[in-house]
Structures are given as structure tokens and as C-alpha cells.
Amino acid sequence: MKAVVYKGNGQIALEEHNLPKLVKETDAVVKVTLTTICSSDIHIRHGAVPRAVPGVILGHEFVGIVEETGSAVRNVKAGDRVAVNVETFCGECFFCRRGFVNNCTDSEGGWALGCRIDGGQAEYVRIPHADQGLTKIPDNVTDEQALFTGDLLSTGFWAAKMEEIEPGDTVAVIGAGPTGMCAMMAARLYHPGCIAAVDIDQRRLDTVLQNNLADIAVNPRVEDVYGRIAALTGGRGADRVIEAAGGSNTFEMAWQIARPNAVVGLVAMYEENQILPLPQMYGKNLTFKTGGVDANSCGEILRLISEGSLDARCLITHEGRLEDIMEAYRIFENREDGVIKWAIRP
Numbered sequence: 444m445k446a447v448v449y450k451g452n453g454q455i456a457l458e459e460h461n462l463p464k465l466v467k468e469t470d471a472v473v474k475v476t477l478t479t480i481c482s483s484d485i486h487i488r489h490g491a492v493p494r495a496v497p498g499v500i501l502g503h504e505f506v507g508i509v510e511e512t513g514s515a516v517r518n519v520k521a522g523d524r525v526a527v528n529v530e531t532f533c534g535e536c537f538f539c540r541r542g543f544v545n546n547c548t549d550s551e552g553g554w555a556l557g558c559r560i561d562g563g564q565a566e567y568v569r570i571p572h573a574d575q576g577l578t579k580i581p582d583n584v585t586d587e588q589a590l591f592t593g594d595l596l597s598t599g600f601w602a603a604k605m606e607e608i609e610p611g612d613t614v615a616v617i618g619a620g621p622t623g624m625c626a627m628m629a630a631r632l633y634h635p636g637c638i639a640a641v642d643i644d645q646r647r648l649d650t651v652l653q654n655n656l657a658d659i660a661v662n663p664r665v666e667d668v669y670g671r672i673a674a675l676t677g678g679r680g681a682d683r684v685i686e687a688a689g690g691s692n693t694f695e696m697a698w699q700i701a702r703p704n705a706v707v708g709l710v711a712m713y714e715e716n717q718i719l720p721l722p723q724m725y726g727k728n729l730t731f732k733t734g735g736v737d738a739n740s741c742g743e744i745l746r747l748i749s750e751g752s753l754d755a756r757c758l759i760t761h762e763g764r765l766e767d768i769m770e771a772y773r774i775f776e777n778r779e780d781g782v783i784k785w786a787i788r789p
């Protein structure tokens with residue numbers, strides 16, 4: 444089969460690869476029907492994800508059809524259409540029992556797919572802990588609608604939840620890229636008074652406004668972000684801030700535009716250390732929440748998609764085939780042609 448392999452040293456390649464096999468009785472093999480490229484794949488290529496193993500097949504955001512299951516798998520069977528969770532997790536360890544599945548202590552737990560074990564930029568993929576990692580897609584939900592369930596929508600859903608958004612809040616989301624867009628969609632579920640999208644890419648800002656993901660767009664290249672957010676909030680600052688950009692100054696922007704006692708959620712994946720200037724922020728009494736998604740809400744997300752409460756199809760700007768994925772990578776990495784996300788069919 445064809446698969447995208449991380450070669451180390453900034454290199455990836457589309458190569459012929461052996462078909463995956465069941466290894467443990469809790470595994471499933473999934474035939475990938477739609478896959479995509481994530482900015483985390485670009486981080487891996489850049490060497491910014493030290494735990495990524497050279498030789499691994501990339502891809503951690505995809506949907507497919509169950510091909511085969513191990514004898515202990517109960518929740519899915521061959522032929523089921525499934526959304527695949529970015530995280531494989533045992534469901535039984537200290538962290539899993541508390542819902543913190545990103546830190547599952549199993550050897551194949553946490554974010555392993557397309558990083559430490561072979562992922563889904565391929566025709567077939569082995570999924571460990573299939574009962575936890577696969578969720579059946581409702582019949583009225585298409586592959587395109589379900590594609591982002593396990594990673595981007597999970598991240599947006601998790602980010603909005605940890606923000607403790609209250610009705611009427613002003614929520615500032617820094618970064619109107621795929622993660623920020625999903626965070627805005629999920630934040631809407633909590634009935635905020637205003638969602639303000641902040642990005643230097645005017646095209647992305649236009650997209651989030653057109654799709655009603657945000658109410659207000661702020662472009663730091665043309666206006667003062669602090670001034671605009673202050674004007675929106677009676678001079679207080681944003682009640683909730685989600686930092687989904689990971690730029691050189693966006694961490695600083697996140698805590699500066701937050702009002703005192705705000706929750707600042709950091710879901711961006713930084714490639715460099717950030718500075719937390721505690722003397723400057725003393726008395727602002729902020730709550731920071733950081734990290735990588737605990738992706739254990741796929742069932743709820745698919746239910747919301749099925750009901751029409753979540754719809755991430757507006758992220759798909761480009762479609763292609765697996766054999767052309769290297770060109771898709773180039774376009775995605777260079778943000779050419781207004782790309783937000785690819786939908787790639789093996």
C-alpha cells in the first residue's frame with residue numbers, strides 16, 4: 444500500500460509499505476477512506492516533536508471502515524464506518540479513568556498514531572485499543588463531516604470546555620486556522636455574547652465571519668488588538684481567551700487581552716519556549732490551562748454533527764488523492780491558494 448513515511452531530518456516521502464496486521468487482541472485494522480494533513484505533521488517534519496519516530500507512517504486525523512478486529516474488540520466490527528481518535532488509550536490506567544487520556548500510561552497510549560506508531564496517511568492502519576479509539580459514524584453523517592472528529596473537533600471541543608465559558612462571555616480566539624475555527628464552533632455551544640477571532644491572515648478572518656464562527660474579526664496588522672478587545676468589554680479585556688495560533692507573540696497577546704480573573708487556554712503547539720512574565724502580570728489573577736487534547740468526546744461530537752449543531756465542512760478547501768499528497772503537503776505548509784484543510788482519498 445502507499446503511505447507517507449517520516450524519514451527524519453526534515454524529510455517525508457510517499458512510499459510503498461507493507462499492509463498492517465492485527466498485533467494484539469484489542470487491535471483493529473481500518474481501511475482509510477478519507478484522511479488529512481495536520482499542522483502537527485509539519486511540526487514533526489521540522490523536528491519539533493522529539494518523540495516522533497523516524498520510519499513511522501504519518502497521519503492522525505482520518506476516518507475509515509473497519510476491516511478486521513481482534514478477538515477482544517467489542518464496540519466495532521468489520522464493515523463499520525468509524526471516526527478514528529487521535530489518541531489511542533487503554534481506558535483503564537490512572538489517567539484514563541479520570542478522562543486524561545492524552546497521558547495514558549500504556550505503551551501505545553496518548554498521541555501515538557502517526558507519531559510513535561504508524562498512522563493514517565495510508566491505505567490501511569492498525570488501531571490499538573480499538574474499543575476506545577474508534578467511534579461509529581452515524582448513518583446521516585458523511586466522511587467529510589466526520590473527518591475532523593478525532594483531532595481538530597476534539598481539540599476545539601476540549602478547549603471550549605476547559606475555558607468554562609458562561610453565557611454572554613466575550614471569548615477571544617487567537618488564530619483563525621483549523622484549530623481556532625473548531626474552537627470557535629465549540630465555544631458557540633456555550634452561548635457566549637461575542638466570539639472575537641484574531642489573526643493576521645485577512646482571508647481566514649473573512650472565512651470565519653462568513654461561516655458565522657466568529658462575530659468580530661481583529662487583524663493585528665491593521666488594528667490594535669488590545670484596544671479593540673478593551674472597547675468590546677468596557678475596558679476589562681476578554682472573559683475567556685483561547686490561544687490557537689502558536690506564533691512568536693501570540694502567547695503574550697493571549698494574557699494581555701485577557702481581563703483579570705480570566706481563563707486563558709493554550710492549545711497551540713509552540714516550536715519555541717515562551718516567557719511567562721510573572722512580575723508584569725501580578726495581580727491579574729489569571730488561570731492558564733495548557734496542553735494537548737484529551738480526545739475522549741468523539742461520541743458526543745458525532746452526535747452534535749448528526750444533529751446539525753457542529754459542522755466543520757467549511758474547513759475543507761482542497762481535495763485530492765493519496766498519490767498526490769506530497770504536493771498537498773507543499774501547498775498546506777506554505778499556506779498557498781487559501782488552503783485551510785485537505786480532504787485526501789487513499
Ligand SMILES: [Zn+2]
Pocket residue numbers: 481482483484503504594595
Ligand atoms: Zn493534528
Ligand SMILES: [Zn+2]
Pocket residue numbers: 532533534535536537538539540546547548549552
Ligand atoms: Zn490509559
